Amino acid sequence: MTSSVGVTNERTLSAAIIVIALLGAVIGGVGAPLITSAALELDVPLEAAQWTLTLTLSSGAVTAPVLGRLGAGPYRRQTVLIALGLVTLGGLLTALPATLTVLLIGRGLQGLGLGVTPLLMAVARDNLESDRAERTISTVSVASTVGIGVAYPLMGLLDEAAGLRIAYGLGFLLSLTATLIAWRTVPASDFRRCVPIDLTGAALLGIGVLGLLIAVAQPAVWEPVWLGGAILGIAAAAFAAWTVVERRTPSPLVDLRLFLDSNVLRSNAAMLASGIAMYLLFSLLTRYVQTPADSGYGFGLSGLAAGAALIPFSALGFVAGRITPRLSKSTSPRTTFTVHSVVIVSAMIVFALAAESLTAVLAAMSLLGFGVGGISAIMPRLVLTGVPKSETSSVLAINQIVRSTGFSIGSAVAGLLLAFATHGSGVFPPQSAYSASALWALPLVVLSVAIIAIPRRPVR
Incomplete structure (x- = not known):
């Protein structure tokens, strides 16, 4: 630990880091539930409104490594505050009744929040004692899972009750709150060497x-x-x-000797394969429950009801994030990763065999949430094994990019598989297409476990 802080201050800092990460995750989840509403209000094609999500992911992925490198030097606190300030400005722009261009600029600025998460993990690793740091980092990593279950129903409810701009306005208030908390709690970095960008x-x-x-x-x-x-x-x-x-x-920007000649590469490869599998299943499940019942299957849930169905997904993801550090201590990080991978396969099996039952589909959603939360929680431990503290934010920023890319690929693959299975000019694919598409997650999960199982070498 590079900073000497009291136990009370450690608790305060740990709680603040978790709250900032959770608020950021909710802000990041603002876009997806509001794509259709944005298209209708601005009178633009759905493909154009889709950029309100794609641009956020892209700007976060592009800026994350730069923020990570800035966070490796003496300006970590300033980097966190400036990034959150820009996210807040972006939230303000999205809440204004302006054009699609202004909305996209705002959503692009909000994407900077994705790059703050690795910095928060670096703050925890440097300023908290090891056990508390591990628990905090695990919870921060799983915040994106919890944020989905909070953002989807909340934003859907606000959109239906008060309109698109009020829903975006909540994102502005949340980002302002996160900025104020960071200003009061995030300490300065003890690293004094300036890192060139x-x-x-x-x-x-x-x-x-x-x-x-x-x-x-x-x-x-x-x-x-x-x-x-x-x-x-x-x-x-x-x-x-x-x-x-x-x-x-x-x-x-990234030390390739560290990235390629260490456990970092394997952990990122496993994260990519696992991320594709997890979001493939997630996309299939969320789309399935919203399919109209007159198609011969599905449950016809509204956007708000479908968002509420994600609450158990997030709740069990949070539980997994809390118990994962203890599980990894009693077994090992690799075994913990394998256990959570088995849970994801269980979710796939439940969905593939009992999709006619809403209870079974919700059970599959819950199992998937537990698996996603667990893998998100253990991944920082895997990727940071042997990594110097000075490289924490940089290494985690790359892992964040890998995870976002895996999620994007998984979502695209789900849509592609269902599109191929849709006959002629039909609107919906046959029910069997969902079960068959879900099975594609199995080889990806097995591949990720096999990669993690490779014996690890010390970082040179």
Whole structure:
């Protein structure tokens, strides 16, 4: 621990970090439930309104490594406050009755909140004793799961009762609250060496991540097919150039020796495979419960009711996040990851075999929430094994990008599988398509467990 703080101050700081992370997760979940309402109010196509979510994910992924590198030096507190301040400004812009352009600028600024999470974990690792730090980091990591269950029904209710801008206005108030809490509680960093920012590397990584997210999260770019292929090609070229730049610059955005020659690479690979599987199932479940009953299956839940169905998902995710540190101590982090992966497979099996029952589908949703929460909680422990404290925020920022990319790919794969299974000009695929699509999660989960099971070497 690099800071000497009292037990009472540690408790206060731990609680503050968790609250800020949870508020940020709710803000991040504002976009998805409001896409349709934004399209209707602004009179724009649904594909255009989809950018209110895609742009948030993209801006978070692009800026996370830069924020992580800034957080590795003496300006961590300033970085957290400025980032949250910009998120608050973005929330204000989304609440204004303005054009789609203003709304997208606001949503882009709100995406900076995704890059604050690794900084909060770094603050916990540096300023809390080891057990409290591990519990705090686990809870922060699982906050995104809890935030989904809070944001979806809450935003759906506000949208129906008071309108789109009031729902966005709540995001502004939450981000303002998070900024004030951070201003009062986040301590200054003890690291005194200024860390130069590799702007070239940041630009190349940003282009690569942005291209990849657009290709997987915006199906419209594949019409025509050559456009989607061109975007993927540009992303691949940017990643290749970024690798060359990072290996040659004296102060890289990401230390590739640490990233490639350590357990970090395996943990990120497992996170990608697991993230695709988890969000594939999540997308299938949320879409299934909203399918009208006159299609021959489904339960026809409204957006608000479907959001309420996510409450057990978040509640069990939070429970998993709290018990995971103790489970990892009594067994091992790798065993804990495997246990939660088995829970995800159980959710897949329940959904595939008993989708006719709403109770069974909600049980599958709950099991999935427990598994997602557990894997989110144990992943920082896995990825940070042997990593120097000075690199905490940078390594976690990359892991955050990997997780967001996995979630985006999983959502896109779910939509693609169901689209292929829809016959002719039909609106809904057959019920069997959901069960068959869910089974695609199994090899991904097995792959992630196999990657984690590889014997680990000390970080050099």
